Amino acid sequence: MLDGYMREINYLRVSVTDRCNLRCIYCMPPDGIEMARHEDILSLEEIEQVIRAAADIGVRKIRFTGGEPLVRKGLVELVERTAAIPTIDDIALTTNGVFLPQYGEALKEAGLNRVNISLDTLREDRFQKITRLGQLADVWKGINTALRLGLNPIKINNVIMLGINDDEVLDFVRLTTEQPLHVRFIELMPIGSNNTWTEGRYISNDQVRNTIIKFFGELQEEKKVAGNGPARYYRLPGAPGTIGFISAISSHFCNQCNRLRLTSMGTLRSCLYSEQEVDLKVPLRQGAGRKELRQLIARAVKLKPEKHKMNEGWQDKERVMFQIGG
Numbered sequence: 001m002l003d004g005y006m007r008e009i010n011y012l013r014v015s016v017t018d019r020c021n022l023r024c025i026y027c028m029p030p031d032g033i034e035m036a037r038h039e040d041i042l043s044l045e046e047i048e049q050v051i052r053a054a055a056d057i058g059v060r061k062i063r064f065t066g067g068e069p070l071v072r073k074g075l076v077e078l079v080e081r082t083a084a085i086p087t088i089d090d091i092a093l094t095t096n097g098v099f100l101p102q103y104g105e106a107l108k109e110a111g112l113n114r115v116n117i118s119l120d121t122l123r124e125d126r127f128q129k130i131t132r133l134g135q136l137a138d139v140w141k142g143i144n145t146a147l148r149l150g151l152n153p154i155k156i157n158n159v160i161m162l163g164i165n166d167d168e169v170l171d172f173v174r175l176t177t178e179q180p181l182h183v184r185f186i187e188l189m190p191i192g193s194n195n196t197w198t199e200g201r202y203i204s205n206d207q208v209r210n211t212i213i214k215f216f217g218e219l220q221e222e223k224k225v226a227g228n229g230p231a232r233y234y235r236l237p238g239a240p241g242t243i244g245f246i247s248a249i250s251s252h253f254c255n256q257c258n259r260l261r262l263t264s265m266g267t268l269r270s271c272l273y274s275e276q277e278v279d280l281k282v283p284l285r286q287g288a289g290r291k292e293l294r295q296l297i298a299r300a301v302k303l304k305p306e307k308h309k310m311n312e313g314w315q316d317k318e319r320v321m322f323q324i325g326g
């Protein structure tokens, strides 16, 4: 379906939970958050109903995210039910990777095509500081599980922060020469309850790219990395993996945006940065049928703004990233 700015909306990101086993410094406050009550988040059956109605109006690609999607019970079953919808041709997951050894195989069998795994540092002590609760070795077990299972492509999401992990850019680039991993440098965003932004940790992808070019020379653009996202990819000669840049702040990519977001609370957002939401939970619980759901989803598509206003900072009083779905 086309939105008001003639963009084809065919991609739905589904936040299945606001809970997480980690507390990354740019995402969650140290003491955690007040979690939504179980009855306030959509059930798996309700999520499936939304996905089916979204598929009716042209959504072809689904990404499960959160919070940490692998802490939601029943995710494997949800992936299986989603894969059974004939017009859905791509199912992806964004995860911190910790529970991939446990669920990876079942997810793949259920129909998961690919994963994005978040990893901001290759150093154990730093990893613990950034995630506050995690062990680096657990994420590596998750990445190795994804490699062994042949989930493809495997993208590594790396939020680069000044004075925290910006000295590891070249190490991450080297990783792409050793393994078929697609490392994406993501600009830090001023999202919700994180002090990292206000501490001045933002660094632009132009700076990251310059660091890479200074050491490795000019980068060759690579068009063949599968995905729906806004990243631009480059490959070092002969490398099995690639380097991508997601530059939401320095060069917004709103004109190519093809996505809608379903929050774990059952509202639809047409832009991460827009507080305008269409509630689906109440209608679902009042017995809305597929046609009514389709109409509500179409309303959200029409509400999609032309571009985000991220440079003005995070204005949202209602939700932050892990609640909306990153």
Ligand code: SAM
Pocket (backbone or CB within 6 Å): 020, 026, 027, 065, 066, 067, 068, 069, 094, 095, 096, 116, 117, 118, 157, 158, 159, 186, 187, 188, 189, 190, 191, 194, 321, 322, 325, 326
């Ligand atoms: N827990 C999963 C994970 O970490 O991959 C999925 C949810 S997480 C919110 C999704 C992505 O959002 C992660 O790659 C994370 O690094 C990114 N993210 C969270 N807060 C961010 C911020 N303030 N700026 C940029 N990226 C952020």
Ligand code: SF4
Pocket (backbone or CB within 6 Å): 020, 021, 022, 023, 024, 027, 028, 066, 067, 068, 096, 118, 322
């Ligand atoms: Fe959890 Fe992902 Fe947020 Fe880290 S970025 S706290 S892993 S939801």
